[in-house]
Amino acid sequence: IPVYPSVARDVAMVVDESTRHEDVIRIIKKVAPRELTGIDLFDIFRSEQIGSCRKSMAYSLVYRSLERTLTDEDANRYHETIKDALRTELKAEIREGK
Numbered sequence: 001i002p003v004y005p006s007v008a009r010d011v012a013m014v015v016d017e018s019t020r021h022e023d024v025i026r027i028i029k030k031v032a033p034r035e036l037t038g039i040d041l042f043d044i045f046r047s048e049q050i051g052s053c054r055k056s057m058a059y060s061l062v063y064r065s066l067e068r069t070l071t072d073e074d075a076n077r078y079h080e081t082i083k084d085a086l087r088t089e090l091k092a093e094i095r096e097g098k
Contacts, residue, residue, distance in 0.1 A: 027085050027086055044057055063075050
C-alpha cells in the first residue's frame with residue numbers, strides 16, 4: 001500500500017483519425033515525470049461536431065510521489081508539461097472544460 005496519496009488528472013484531446021493510442025502513450029512517457037504512475041485511455045469519441053477524419057481521445061493520468069504528498073500545483077505543472085507535448089507533437093487540440 002502506497003504511503004502517499006495519488007492525484008488524478010484527465011486530458012481529452014481532438015486528434016487526427018490516424019493517431020494511435022501507442023503514439024499518445026509514447027509522447028506522454030517521453031516527457032512524463034517519474035511521478036506519473038498510471039495512464040488509462042477511457043474514451044474515444046467521433047462526431048460531426050469534431051469534424052471528419054478527427055476523433056477525441058480521453059485519458060486519465062495518475063501522479064504519485066514516493067517521497068511526499070503532491071500538491072495541486074505539482075500535479076498541475078506535470079500535467080501542463082504533458083499537454084504541451086501532445087499539442088506540439090500530435091497537433092492535438094486539448095479539450096478544456098469551461
